[in-house]
Amino acid sequence: MMTLPEQIATRLTDALRAELGDALPSDFCAAVTASQDLRYGDYQSNAAMVLAKTARRNPRELAQAMVTRLADMLEAEVSLAGPGFINFRVTAKEYAARMQAMLEDERLGVPKTKSPKKLVIDFSAPNVAKPMHVGHIRSTIIGDTLARLARFMGHTVITDNHIGDWGTQFGMILWGWKNLLDQQELERHPIEALLATYKEVNKRCKEQPTLLEACKVELVRLQSGDAENLSIWKRCIELTKCGLEKIYNRLDIHFDYWLGESFYNEALQPLVEDLVVRGIARESEGAICVFSDGAHAPKDDPFLISKDGEWQPVPAIIRKADGGFLYATTDLATLDYRIREFQADSIWYVVGAPQERHFKQIFDIERMRGVTGDFRHVAFGSILGKDRRPFKTRDGETVSLQDVMDEAVERAASVVDEKSPDMSAEEKAAVAEAIGIGAIKFAELSQNRLSDYIFDWDKMLSLTGDTAPYLQNSYVRVRAIERKINDPVFAAALSGAARIQFILTEEREFHLARLLARFAEVVPATLDDCRPNLLATYLYELARAFHSFYEACPVLRSESSTRYSRLALCELTSRVLRLGMSLLGIRLLERM
RNA sequence: GGCCUCGUAGUUCAAUGGAUAGAACGGCCCUCUCCUAAAGGGCAAAUACAGGUUCGAUUCCUGUCGGGGCUACCA
Numbered sequence: 001m002m003t004l005p006e007q008i009a010t011r012l013t014d015a016l017r018a019e020l021g022d023a024l025p026s027d028f029c030a031a032v033t034a035s036q037d038l039r040y041g042d043y044q045s046n047a048a049m050v051l052a053k054t055a056r057r058n059p060r061e062l063a064q065a066m067v068t069r070l071a072d073m074l075e076a077e078v079s080l081a082g083p084g085f086i087n088f089r090v091t092a093k094e095y096a097a098r099m100q101a102m103l104e105d106e107r108l109g110v111p112k113t114k115s116p117k118k119l120v121i122d123f124s125a126p127n128v129a130k131p132m133h134v135g136h137i138r139s140t141i142i143g144d145t146l147a148r149l150a151r152f153m154g155h156t157v158i159t160d161n162h163i164g165d166w167g168t169q170f171g172m173i174l175w176g177w178k179n180l181l182d183q184q185e186l187e188r189h190p191i192e193a194l195l196a197t198y199k200e201v202n203k204r205c206k207e208q209p210t211l212l213e214a215c216k217v218e219l220v221r222l223q224s225g226d227a228e229n230l231s232i233w234k235r236c237i238e239l240t241k242c243g244l245e246k247i248y249n250r251l252d253i254h255f256d257y258w259l260g261e262s263f264y265n266e267a268l269q270p271l272v273e274d275l276v277v278r279g280i281a282r283e284s285e286g287a288i289c290v291f292s293d294g295a296h297a298p299k300d301d302p303f304l305i306s307k308d309g310e311w312q313p314v315p316a317i318i319r320k321a322d323g324g325f326l327y328a329t330t331d332l333a334t335l336d337y338r339i340r341e342f343q344a345d346s347i348w349y350v351v352g353a354p355q356e357r358h359f360k361q362i363f364d365i366e367r368m369r370g371v372t373g374d375f376r377h378v379a380f381g382s383i384l385g386k387d388r389r390p391f392k393t394r395d396g397e398t399v400s401l402q403d404v405m406d407e408a409v410e411r412a413a414s415v416v417d418e419k420s421p422d423m424s425a426e427e428k429a430a431v432a433e434a435i436g437i438g439a440i441k442f443a444e445l446s447q448n449r450l451s452d453y454i455f456d457w458d459k460m461l462s463l464t465g466d467t468a469p470y471l472q473n474s475y476v477r478v479r480a481i482e483r484k485i486n487d488p489v490f491a492a493a494l495s496g497a498a499r500i501q502f503i504l505t506e507e508r509e510f511h512l513a514r515l516l517a518r519f520a521e522v523v524p525a526t527l528d529d530c531r532p533n534l535l536a537t538y539l540y541e542l543a544r545a546f547h548s549f550y551e552a553c554p555v556l557r558s559e560s561s562t563r564y565s566r567l568a569l570c571e572l573t574s575r576v577l578r579l580g581m582s583l584l585g586i587r588l589l590e591r592m
Numbered sequence: 593g594g595c596c597u598c599g600u601a602g603u604u605c606a607a608u609g610g611a612u613a614g615a616a617c618g619g620c621c622c623u624c625u626c627c628u629a630a631a632g633g634g635c636a637a638a639u640a641c642a643g644g645u646u647c648g649a650u651u652c653c654u655g656u657c658g659g660g661g662c663u664a665c666c667a
Contacts, residue, residue: 033608046610049647059647082611083647127667167667261667287665299595305663306594313664320665327667354661356596381598381660388659419630435630447605452598452660458617459604464630465616466605473630481627529608537606540615551623551632570627592630 003521005032015069041087048084059084095513096502109520112154123350127164128240133398141444143350144253149527165260171219176201191243264333268325286321302360316361346374353379381452391455409436434587438468446536474543475588478574503565508549539580
């Protein structure tokens with residue numbers, strides 16, 4: 001089944017072809033979008049104004065011709081407005097038919113993709129022995145939602161947590177492990193002990209440069225295969241993974257693979273040699289680098305930068321003068337592996353905007369090697385403090401993700417205590433967990449991913465307004481109604497044995513149906529642009545429409561066909577909320 | 593310096609080139625003998641500045657001012 005805008009666009013394009021004949025480009029497809037202002041109707045098209053020039057027609061006159069040709073259209077009333085808008089007011093009958101179809105469709109009208117991909121999504125990627133902090137929120141939550149959306153749309157998705165398990169931080173960790181670590185504390189609280197040790201060494205290094213040298217020695221030993229250091233390193237990874245899993249489980253986020261940087265160690269040297277042999281990389285100042293091949297205009301070339309009026313090279317260094325490998329080398333090897341072993345045709349990296357140049361270079365090197373695919377840097381803005389600088393606490397520490405989650409759940413718990421005193425302690429805890437975690441996720445997902453945002457405890461953990469609990473509450477309300485129905489006729493209708501007659505006479509019934517129908521267009525659009533906030537905003541609007549309907553249109557106290565129609569609207573609302581929130585990875589509750 | 597990016601109500605955020613720029617929080621009014629008031633209904637309040645392209649600009653282009661990022665051996 002086509003979505004409403006698709007259906008309208010098809011009709012309009014046919015009408016334009018009939019009117020303009022060969023003057024209409026053969027691949028033309030009229031753009032039909034949801035009207036921002038419902039007074040003008042549900043959907044609008046500016047096709048007449050777009051085509052006016054090439055067709056040498058007055059835009060209003062052309063639009064009027066379309067209105068005339070589409071006068072017999074059943075799904076919407078068509079009208080002309082302004083400089084040449086064609087407005088479509090969808091009829092109650094059409095919405096009723098769509099509600100019918102949604103009741104019988106598990107996908108609630110959302111079409112599957114026509115071009116399924118094999119897609120690797122790279123997100124979260126914390127470092128070993130360093131805490132997940134608020135900075136990881138964006139990548140982790142956005143990446144997970146994209147994976148959920150892509151799977152639902154019919155793509156084959158592989159999620160890969162590319163953890164930082166081979167960085168220079170290991171020099172400090174190894175030194176700390178050998179000289180500072182409290183073994184008893186390590187057994188009791190492994191992650192905290194490891195972290196405290198790392199922090200301590202980091203602090204001491206800043207005071208005494210000689211210590212930094214000692215750490216480097218430990219790192220070199222590890223990299224050259226020293227048995228003791230290797231075993232400490234492995235233990236660190238195990239401990240860290242164990243701690244991370246706890247956080248990921250609370251967030252209900254799961255990875256298919258955890259192929260960290262170290263996984264690619266053996267591939268780095270051959271990769272560099274191959275690039276040199278093929279003339280893509282060359283030696284410069286002792287390092288092996290990839291320079292521009294001149295395929296782009298200087299302005300669009302990721303390997304060039306303008307300095308004092310001249311274009312200077314900014315190479316991607318793939319081997320340092322001391323023989324060490326870098327981020328770019330690992331990323332190239334990782335990309336190779338994903339294409340070769342996972343048969344990926346698409347790889348999306350959910351990584352912060354500051355790394356834009358890095359990914360442009362990586363993708364451009366792939367172009368030089370003749371490797372093609374849908375490689376995307378799904379960038380996001382920074383999290384800033386109130387001073388608009390990168391977010392830190394007063395004492396300069398980053399805030400750990402764990403702390404944010406605990407605080408969110410704690411705040412939710414005190415509200416649950418106050419509003420639902422009759423719940424069992426166990427249920428209270430479960431509800432607080434779902435609300436607290438949901439609030440964090442929704443705060444992230446309802447924002448445009450490219451904007452920077454100011455971290456604010458009160459905002460992120462807010463439980464009123466445009467937040468997860470608002471949506472969770474709408475679900476609780478609809479479920480409260482559904483639990484009280486005991487009606488064999490309605491049950492039969494839901495199972496397909498009878499048909500529900502939708503009555504959309506009240507403004508709020510009509511508006512609820514309108515938004516329910518729109519789910520089918522919002523979900524694909526959300527994935528197309530990798531913009532979870534489209535779905536989050538839609539679900540918030542749906543919840544708002546439901547709350548409003550709920551206040552004005554009694555369901556259980558209404559009678560006969562009105563009652564059935566409203567019950568069915570409730571049923572669709574609960575299904576859309578369930579599916580939509582599951583795509584955002586936010587849990588719903590039966591009671592709160 | 594150059595390149596990228598951002599600048600919207602008091603605050604935090606929205607808005608594929610569309611019509612009277614949406615929300616939330618905060619502020620001020622209303623609504624629980626009624627399906628969960630974690631709700632609903634209403635009021636006041638904003639596109640940094642100056643040009644340009646366009647039938648139409650928060651959106652595209654140019655410049656100014658102001659934040660942030662990047663700019664060869666960290667990840």
